[in-house]
Amino acid sequence: MMLTDTSLGLAEANHALARWDLQVSADELAPGSGTANASVILRTPRGKLLLKRRNPRYDREEWVRFEHALMEHLRAREMPTPLALPTSEGARWARLDDSVYELYPYIEGEEHVAGNAKQIASAGEMLARFQEATSDFEPPCEKAWERYHSPEKIAKGLVGIMGRVGDELPDVLEGRRLNLGPVLSLSEAVLTVGSLLERLPDESYWALPQTIVHGDYHPANLKFRGDEVVGIFDLDWCTRQPRMVDLADGLLFFCGWRREPVIPGDIWSLTQSFRMSAKLVRAFGAAYTSVITPTKEELRALPDLMRARWLYCRVDAMQRKVRRERQLEFLLRGLLGPLHWINEHEGRIADGTLLRL
Numbered sequence: 103m104m105l106t107d108t109s110l111g112l113a114e115a116n117h118a119l120a121r122w123d124l125q126v127s128a129d130e131l132a133p134g135s136g137t138a139n140a141s142v143i144l145r146t147p148r149g150k151l152l153l154k155r156r157n158p159r160y161d162r163e164e165w166v167r168f169e170h171a172l173m174e175h176l177r178a179r180e181m182p183t184p185l186a187l188p189t190s191e192g193a194r195w196a197r198l199d200d201s202v203y204e205l206y207p208y209i210e211g212e213e214h215v216a217g218n219a220k221q222i223a224s225a226g227e228m229l230a231r232f233q234e235a236t237s238d239f240e241p242p243c244e245k246a247w248e249r250y251h252s253p254e255k256i257a258k259g260l261v262g263i264m265g266r267v268g269d270e271l272p273d274v275l276e277g278r279r280l281n282l283g284p285v286l287s288l289s290e291a292v293l294t295v296g297s298l299l300e301r302l303p304d305e306s307y308w309a310l311p312q313t314i315v316h317g318d319y320h321p322a323n324l325k326f327r328g329d330e331v332v333g334i335f336d337l338d339w340c341t342r343q344p345r346m347v348d349l350a351d352g353l354l355f356f357c358g359w360r361r362e363p364v365i366p367g368d369i370w371s372l373t374q375s376f377r378m379s380a381k382l383v384r385a386f387g388a389a390y391t392s393v394i395t396p397t398k399e400e401l402r403a404l405p406d407l408m409r410a411r412w413l414y415c416r417v418d419a420m421q422r423k424v425r426r427e428r429q430l431e432f433l434l435r436g437l438l439g440p441l442h443w444i445n446e447h448e449g450r451i452a453d454g455t456l457l458r459l
Contacts, residue, residue, distance in 0.1 A: 108367070110140035110155055118153060118203040119144075121189040121196040135322070135367035137423055138338065143208060150208040151187070160338040161202040168245040169337050170194045172236070172314065179235040182228075183334050184209065209333040211325025214356070216363070219385040220329035222356050226389030228331040229319055229352050233345050233394060236314035247341045249307055250317065251407070251414035253298040259417035260292050263430060287434050294409055294441060302406045310344035310400055317341065319348050320355035322366035346400045349390060350407040354440065357382035369423045373415055375436025378443040380456060387457025396454070405448045412440050 116125050126144050134141025140155040156166070176183045184206045186194040195204045214221055316323075317339025325333035358376030365371040396404070416433050424432045450456035 108136060108138070108140045110134075110142050110153070114155075115142055115144070115153055118155070118196060118198055119205070121191070121198070121203070122187065122205050123190050124148070124205075133367075136336070137367060137369045137372065137419075139336070150210075152206045152208050154204045154206065156202040156204065157338070158201070164243040165245050166195055166202055167243050168241050169340060171242045172239055172337060172340055175239045176232075176235055181232060181235050181334065182209070182332050183232075183337065209325060209335075211327050211332045213364075213366070214321035214324060214326060216321075216360065217379075217382065218329065219382060221326050221331075222382055222385045223389040224326070224329055224331045225319075225321075225324060225356055226352060226386035227393060228324075228334065229316070229348055230390045230393035232316060232334060233313050233348065236340075239314050245341045247343075249304060250339075250343050250347050251410040253295050253302070253410055256410065256413045256417050257292070257295045257299070259421055260288065260295060260413075263420070263433060264288055264292070266430070284430065284434050287437055290438055290441075291413060295413065298406055298410055302403060302410070306403070307344060310346060310403055311397060312342050313345045314340055315343045315345055315348045316351075317343065317347070319351040320372070321364060322372060344400070344403075344407075345394070346396065346404050346407050347411070349387075349396070350404060350411045352386050352390070353383055354378075354408055354412055357386050358440070369419050370432065373419055373432075375439050378440060378447075380447065383447075383451075383456055384459050388459040391454070391457050396457075401454050401457075402452050405444050405451050408444050408451075409441060413437075 112126075112128050112131055115131060119125055124144075124146055126146060130145040132143045134143055134152060134154070138157045138159070140157075142153050144151045144153060160166075170186060173183055173185050177185045186204045186206055188194055189196050189205075195202055197203075214225070316334070316337070318336055323334065323336045324331055325335075354376075358378045360374050360376045362371060362374060364374075416437060420429045420433045444451070447456060
């Protein structure tokens, strides 16, 4: 599997910018961030802009049309989401050399401060408002995606790398004992996925209340001004899914303590392990549930949706964004910590008490 290409140089940028009647010099261009799409930040006579080349994984014509219609819908409802600038021909994107480019005004703001409970509450409320705003969206075309964070795909990825463990684990003795930690971690992950397949099969997943979700709701896709969210970005994953997949994202990626600051363009940093905080879970959950009240079925499914999301983000990124020789290391580092926390607090997540102040 080829690794994701997120490079975008000056010549390519100017080739695309010609569709907007713009050109920039080398000192007017700075790298953007992200691990899926390529982007650069530009200083132009029209202000600070962001040029994005969509990942080929998301650039089908009907999907691009869907997302731009959604952006216009969200802007009309005063959501802090981007709206692409029209080309000289009036389109909000340009297809050149089999790639799709978009140009956006650059939204100023700060990154999330880890552990800031007021920012976390703002992110929780904004997620619920985002879902409320998408609830009456009538798309101009279909964007029917498969289930998010599929246990079947997780299982396939884990089984594939288990077949390599014997060849790749260091043949080192610790005293007189082999280091079996990686084998045991993989085994526990496989058992967890087996339980997900039993407890949340496709028919149960799709029976949960649905809306157009963000699909990738984490700190690197938000900007803040003070304690308030002022920007929600990267709508590539927006499609109709159970709304609790977004809540699972928010709880996992806003409500834990990480050893290192998150670097938006670094997949190792974005997927580092964390120690969940019940206090921060309450901050996010209470803000979300003040706007949207999950059903009992949604709450019961939430711990499994969290497990699936955490495992999927490691397995999927391992396969698409990490070189083969480091994939096992990427997968296993701190893999079990979040799963153990979910196991310990499952009852209070499933009955909603951990989502209330």
